[in-house]
Amino acid sequence: MSGLVAGKVALxxxxxxxxxxxxAMAFAREGAMVTVADVDADGGAETVRLVEAAGGEAIFVRCDIADEDDVRSAVAVTVERFGRLDCAHNNAGLGHGQAKLAEIDRNRWDRTVAVNLTGTWLCLKYEIQHMLERGEGGAIVVTSSATSLLAFPLTAGYAATKAGINQLVRSAAKEYGRDGIRVNAVLPxxxxxxxVARSFVENPSLQKHLEEDVPLGRLGTPEEVADTVVFLCSGNAGFISGSMLTIDGGQTPW
Ligand SMILES: NC(=O)c1ccc[n+]([C@@H]2O[C@H](COP(=O)([O-])OP(=O)(O)OC[C@H]3O[C@@H](n4cnc5c(N)ncnc54)[C@H](O)[C@@H]3O)[C@@H](O)[C@H]2O)c1
Known part of the structure; x- marks a missing residue:
């Protein structure tokens, strides 16, 4: 088998x-077996179908990352099915809806924190526990956001959770580097x-504003983020840990 992550197991x-x-599709294309974890069973089944249609191997696990039992079980099912876990992309997340800080709905705030921050921590916790038990290291990438560095209007709570994720990544990279576990963040x-389509419905002027704000003059594609994630999990990125990699067409000025 060939590919950047040939023979590895990714969640x-x-x-x-x-x-x-x-x-998921990029991991499979580059030779990994993949667990597709999501609350959306229909969409998850479709991802598995797409991976298999492209010649890859994947399973679906229903998992709400804000639920500790679900996360523990997603890691356990992956290990049971594929024998181990080498790579993880902790990507699930949501927004609280376009709203100024003083107008964010309390329930939406709580759910955003529960999913984006607590959920990402739970994923790191159980993935790292498995990697430590196995003793062969691993590579984890978390999806943060460029909004964790920049203050875009109407996203205060979302941005705060993503800034929190950045700090989890820095801490994890420091604490588990000696165990051969690399942890990085991508900041799309x-x-x-x-x-983003949902944000455009809520705030119709947003699309034009974003395109003007991005030096490359366009939105990015999911594949452009995915290819970077797989690179960060591969041996080609063997000395990269604790990094915050922006994938934003030059929007962040540093
Ligand atoms: N699209 C962007 O412009 C952008 C920019 C920066 C960061 N991000 C981040 O990228 C990640 C993916 O977003 P996307 O743009 O692909 O959005 P998306 O809405 O297309 O996909 C998000 C997926 O996460 C799943 N999900 C939501 N809550 C979950 C939960 N509690 N447990 C498990 N799965 C859950 C959804 O069912 C969905 O399949 C998110 O963390 C988002 O914050 C997106």
Whole structure:
């Protein structure tokens, strides 16, 4: 088998759609066996179908990353089915809807924190526990956002959870580097997925504004993020850990 992650086992959360689906497909194309984890069973089944149609191997696990039992079970099912876990893309996330800080709905705030921050921590926790038990290291990538570095209007709570994720990545990279576990974050700018399409419905002027704001003059594609994630999980990125890699067409000025 050939490919950047040939023979490895990867778990991708939020893989029923968008960036996560592209990531599952990129891992499989580069030789990995993939667990597709998501709350959306229909979308997850479709991702598995697409991976298999392209000649890859994948299973679907229903998993709400905010639920500790679900996350523990997603890692356990992956290990049971494929024998181990080498790579993870902790990608599932959601927004609280376009709203100024003082107008964010409390329930949506709580769910955003529960999924984006607590859920990502739970994924790191159980993935790292498995990698430590196995003793052969691993590579984990978390989907943060360029909004974790920049203050875009109407996304305050979402941006705060993504900034929190960045700090989890820095801490994990420091704490588990000696165990051979690399942990990195990708920070996408605007990527054309369902999530962004929903924002455009809520805020119709947003698309034009974003395209003007991105030096490359367009939205990114899920595949452009996915290819970077697989690179970060591959041996080609063997000395990269604790990094915050923007994939934003030049939007972040540093
Ligand atoms: N699209 C962008 O412009 C953009 C930019 C920066 C960061 N991101 C981040 O990228 C990630 C993927 O977003 P996307 O644009 O592909 O959106 P998307 O809405 O297309 O996909 C998100 C997926 O996550 C799943 N999901 C939501 N809550 C979940 C939960 N609790 N447990 C498990 N799965 C859950 C959804 O079912 C969906 O399949 C998110 O973390 C998002 O914050 C997106």
């Amino acid at each position: 991708v959360t939020g893989a029923a759609s968008g960036i996560g689906r592209a990531s 700018g605007p990527i054309s997925t369902e999530m």
